[in-house]
């Protein structure tokens with residue numbers, strides 16, 4: 001049976017995820033296994049399993065890590081309390097926090113220092129939100145819903161600011177910001193938006209695909225915030241959409257009646273899984289593939305300087321160091 005497949009560009013790894021994964025690979029090369037990683041380095045089963053097989057040990061609590069061991073903080077960032085705990089345990093920390101998450105942390109610190117109370121739009125229990133909240137816990141309120149905005153109390157309604165998690169749906173975040181502006185006219189926004197370029201671009205591609213596709217498959221793990229948002233964006237635009245970790249979760253019945261299929265991948269989903277899904281589709285359908293490019297992305301982030309220097313001294317993986325030299 002014929003199947004027209006639109007392949008989204010951009011899709012998959014963003015610069016922050018690519019950097020975090022390479023930091024773990026480089027650390028394994030320089031220090032040798034095991035290296036400890038606090039939380040899943042990025043929210044994708046395939047990535048985590050691959051790094052685990054190379055010698056990374058993933059933990060949720062620093063207490064699980066032997067004193068002095070090499071410890072990597074995930075791309076989602078950590079609170080100051082976690083940094084202090086790491087110092088207390090004399091851990092050798094390598095920070096893989098995405099620079100765009102760090103930007104939000106710095107905004108939180110600055111607003112709090114200036115006496116603002118901050119509304120943080122985000123998802124409760126998401127590790128990025130926990131890290132950001134930790135920067136100014138007494139000056140921040142998490143708002144997830146319009147009801148939270150209504151219920152929010154602040155010491156001074158003229159001194160309120162708003163920040164957001166980096167991976168939200170742009171539409172949802174805009175609704176929340178509008179509600180906050182109504183409640184607190186004059187509320188301060190960050191100088192540039194907090195929702196990152198990768199989230200924005202992947203959602204734009206899905207919006208475009210939803211115009212023509214009967215079904216959009218989003219490749220990503222259920223724990224991935226930005227992948228879940230892609231499914232929601234597709235559905236909000238009137239398309240059917242499903243999140244799949246890989247081809248093992250696809251059944252031909254799911255594609256029954258589908259003539260045009262969109263394929264995209266969350267910012268933590270590797271390209272080899274996208275190709276594996278395309279292979280599965282080709283094995284079951286007569287696929288006509290068409291790229292759908294919304295915007296071209298050329299973003300790269302440098303790796304921590306100390307790690308690059310250690311790699312240079314050890315003569316290890318210069319390719320990875322060069323890849324992140326901007």
Ligand code: SF4
Nearest residue numbers: 014016017098166196
């Ligand atoms: S999704 Fe955005 S904020 Fe998160 S790691 Fe990627 S670039 Fe950084």
